[in-house]
Amino acid sequence: MPITYVKIGSVDVGAGGATSILFSSIPQTYTDLxxxxxxxxxxxxxxxxxxxxxxxxxxxxxxxxxxxxxSMEINNLTGFANADTYTANTFSSGxxxxxxxxxAQSKPFSYEGATENNATAAYxxxxxxxxxxxxxxxxxxxxxxxxxxxxxxxxxxxxxx
Amino acid sequence: MTRPxxxxxNCETGEEIVVELTDAExxxxxxxxxxxxxxxxxxxxxxxxxTALKASAKAKLIAGQxxxxxxxxxxxx
Numbered sequence: 001m002p003i004t005y006v007k008i009g010s011v012d013v014g015a016g017g018a019t020s021i022l023f024s025s026i027p028q029t030y031t032d033l034x035x036x037x038x039x040x041x042x043x044x045x046x047x048x049x050x051x052x053x054x055x056x057x058x059x060x061x062x063x064x065x066x067x068x069x070x071s072m073e074i075n076n077l078t079g080f081a082n083a084d085t086y087t088a089n090t091f092s093s094g095x096x097x098x099x100x101x102x103x104a105q106s107k108p109f110s111y112e113g114a115t116e117n118n119a120t121a122a123y124x125x126x127x128x129x130x131x132x133x134x135x136x137x138x139x140x141x142x143x144x145x146x147x148x149x150x151x152x153x154x155x156x157x158x159x160x161x
Numbered sequence: 162m163t164r165p166x167x168x169x170x171n172c173e174t175g176e177e178i179v180v181e182l183t184d185a186e187x188x189x190x191x192x193x194x195x196x197x198x199x200x201x202x203x204x205x206x207x208x209x210x211x212t213a214l215k216a217s218a219k220a221k222l223i224a225g226q227x228x229x230x231x232x233x234x235x236x237x238x
Contacts, residue, residue: 009172019165019182019190025173048197057189145194146165155172 004161005034010154013147017042020143021153026101028136030157033098035140037153038091039081042146047115047123049079051096052141053107056133079111080125081144081151086117091151101137106130165190211235 008030011021026033039049050057081092094113101107109131114124142153164181171177182190218232 009170009175011168011170011177013168016166016179018168018179020167022167022169022180023172024169025171027172043194048194048201050193057193141167143167143190143193155170 004159005156006030006159008033008155008157011152013149013151015149017149018147018151020141021147021151022139022141023153023155024139026138026140026155027157028102028138030102031100031160032158033101033137033140034156034158035096035098035142035153036156037095037142037151038093039142039144039151039153040084040086040091040148041081041144042084042148043144044083044085047080047083047092049081049092049094049142049144051079051109051111052139052143053098053109053131053137054133054135054139055141056131079113079127080115080123081147082115082117083121084148086115086121087119090116090118092116096142098137098140104136105134106132107137 008027009023011023013021021037023035035051041047079092079094079096082090092113092115094111096109096111098107098109107130109129111125111127115122140155165187167180167182167186169178169180214232215235218228218235221228221232
């Protein structure tokens with residue numbers, strides 16, 4: 001990572017799994033935030049991943065593609081995670097960027113990522129959205145249909161100088 | 162039955178704790194999961210219908226048969 005990226009926190013999901021990963025008490029000393037993650041869910045068919053900022057559920061405009069189609073949707077989906085039916089020991093990869101996270105205004109964000117599966121069922125997506133929360137960002141929560149062991153997320157703070 | 166849990170990482174102190182979800186959080190999680198599944202089912206149905214239309218258009222072109230307007234729309238010109 002460039003030297004302007006500072007690791008704020010990192011979580012690795014242990015043997016018991018978890019429903020979500022929450023980063024709290026985020027320092028207000030950076031310009032932007034970058035959340036990088038690798039996920040595998042407990043659910044057999046659900047690959048949806050979701051983001052909450054300061055407890056607010058996001059509703060992004062998502063453009064994503066599968067093995068056979070491309071579509072645009074507006075729903076509560078933020079990104080994709082590997083379902084438990086996917087090839088063993090594989091995880092999705094993705095990142096979410098939140099610029100100007102301390103501003104007293106609604107927060108734009110962007111997502112890009114992909115699942116990994118040795119089959120036709122695989123997703124990659126680009127999403128962008130506006131989170132209707134005008135408070136400075138102090139928490140970010142990443143969740144899905146149960147996060148399996150070895151799922152991980154790392155939060156970076158980025159300065160503009 | 163154990164309740165779902167959340168891993169909380171305090172970015173100031175570095176402390177990491179495991180917290181049980183509240184009833185409201187569990188309900189939100191279920192709501193999100195169902196909403197995604199419904200949207201995904203609708204998207205898949207639309208994709209399957211488009212695939213079928215394209216296949217029909219191709220077969221008709223090969224057989225020299227007229228296409229419907231819907232089938233013709235699947236062609237990239």
